[in-house]
Amino acid sequence: MSKRYVQPLRIAIQWGFLLFMIYLGVRLFLFVRHFRSGGAAPFVPRADGVEGFLPIAGLLGVKDWLASGTINAVHPASVVILVTVVAVSLLLKRSFCSWICPVGTLSELLWKRGFVLFKRNLRPPRWLDVALRGAKYLLLIFFLYSIFWSMPAGAVAGFIYSDYNKVADVRLLDFFLHLSGIPLAVIGVLLVLSLPVRNPFCRYLCPYGALLGLVSMLSPVKVTREKMTCVSCGVCSQVCPSYIPVMAKERVMSEECIGCWRCVSHCRAMGALEMKLTGRKVVVNAILFAVLVVFLFVGGSLVGRATGNWKSQIPYAEYVRLLGQ
Numbered sequence: 001m002s003k004r005y006v007q008p009l010r011i012a013i014q015w016g017f018l019l020f021m022i023y024l025g026v027r028l029f030l031f032v033r034h035f036r037s038g039g040a041a042p043f044v045p046r047a048d049g050v051e052g053f054l055p056i057a058g059l060l061g062v063k064d065w066l067a068s069g070t071i072n073a074v075h076p077a078s079v080v081i082l083v084t085v086v087a088v089s090l091l092l093k094r095s096f097c098s099w100i101c102p103v104g105t106l107s108e109l110l111w112k113r114g115f116v117l118f119k120r121n122l123r124p125p126r127w128l129d130v131a132l133r134g135a136k137y138l139l140l141i142f143f144l145y146s147i148f149w150s151m152p153a154g155a156v157a158g159f160i161y162s163d164y165n166k167v168a169d170v171r172l173l174d175f176f177l178h179l180s181g182i183p184l185a186v187i188g189v190l191l192v193l194s195l196p197v198r199n200p201f202c203r204y205l206c207p208y209g210a211l212l213g214l215v216s217m218l219s220p221v222k223v224t225r226e227k228m229t230c231v232s233c234g235v236c237s238q239v240c241p242s243y244i245p246v247m248a249k250e251r252v253m254s255e256e257c258i259g260c261w262r263c264v265s266h267c268r269a270m271g272a273l274e275m276k277l278t279g280r281k282v283v284v285n286a287i288l289f290a291v292l293v294v295f296l297f298v299g300g301s302l303v304g305r306a307t308g309n310w311k312s313q314i315p316y317a318e319y320v321r322l323l324g325q
């Protein structure tokens with residue numbers, strides 16, 4: 001059966017999450033406005049899911065959790081979301097990148113627009129592509145080294161409970177609300193580059209994607225090609241957003257595979273390309289895959305709530321002190 005339907009389904013899920021994340025951002029904006037207006041603007045509770053935008057706080061929280069045995073009360077949701085995303089990648093490849101992440105959604109929109117505009121997407125020469133892909137691993141090593149190696153557990157705990165970290169989400173909001181100078185130029189360049197090149201930020205610069213890619217190597221599901229039924233049309237390789245030469249593989253083992261199913265959904269040869277469980281002949285159903293991605297991601301937050309590790313315990317008076325100035 002054709003799997004064409006997977007792409008509209010995936011894109012609907014992507015945009016659903018994108019709209020939800022915009023809603024989280026608006027809620028944070030209204031929350032901050034209340035305190036900065038000295039209480040004149042109505043109080044809107046902060047949605048804790050916004051901590052998904054704080055992966056560094058999540059990493060710090062994981063280290064603190066390992067050292068203390070408890071998840072910190074400042075940004076507990078950042079830890080829960082990070083652990084959930086890693087668990088999703090362990091089971092279902094980097095599906096977070098192609099089904100949920102808002103950066104991935106916007107990036108995909110741009111390279112598809114670029115394809116319409118220029119009739120093709122560009123790929124940097126192999127030597128440059130390999131060198132640039134190394135950048136995200138260097139960033140990942142930098143963050144992991146800084147947090148898990150060079151920072152003592154006491155310093156991590158001290159930072160987590162610092163005024164700076166308590167309003168890390170507000171700082172991020174302010175950063176995007178007042179973009180200017182070099183950050184604005186860098187984002188502008190990345191947006192422009194995202195038209196001719198597929199997912200340049202995800203592919204070259206995102207340390208989160210680097211981490212998930214390494215974890216996803218252990219995933220039991222892989223795109224698998226059946227040589228006997230493949231007609232060597234090359235469509236799978238052409239449509240892959242990660243430039244993986246799918247047609248030349250029997251099983252896609254690459255850490256760059258974002259589990260988007262584009263190759264599988266575009267293959268017209270019956271049974272030639274499937275998402276399969278590693279080492280077995282079991283074909284993964286696309287609807288089941290989609291349901292699992294969403295349920296595992298949402299389920300992680302439900303577990304966080306149920307165990308009391310979701311809601312930030314920063315009191316109202318503390319926000320008055322930190323944001324009312």
Ligand code: SF4
Pocket residue numbers: 225229230231232233234235236237246247266267268269272273
């Ligand atoms: S799209 Fe299908 S038939 Fe064509 S090369 Fe890829 S696996 Fe083979």
Ligand code: SF4
Pocket residue numbers: 223239240241242243244246252256257258259260261262263264
């Ligand atoms: S190999 Fe297939 S599933 Fe993986 S990124 Fe490429 S198109 Fe998507």
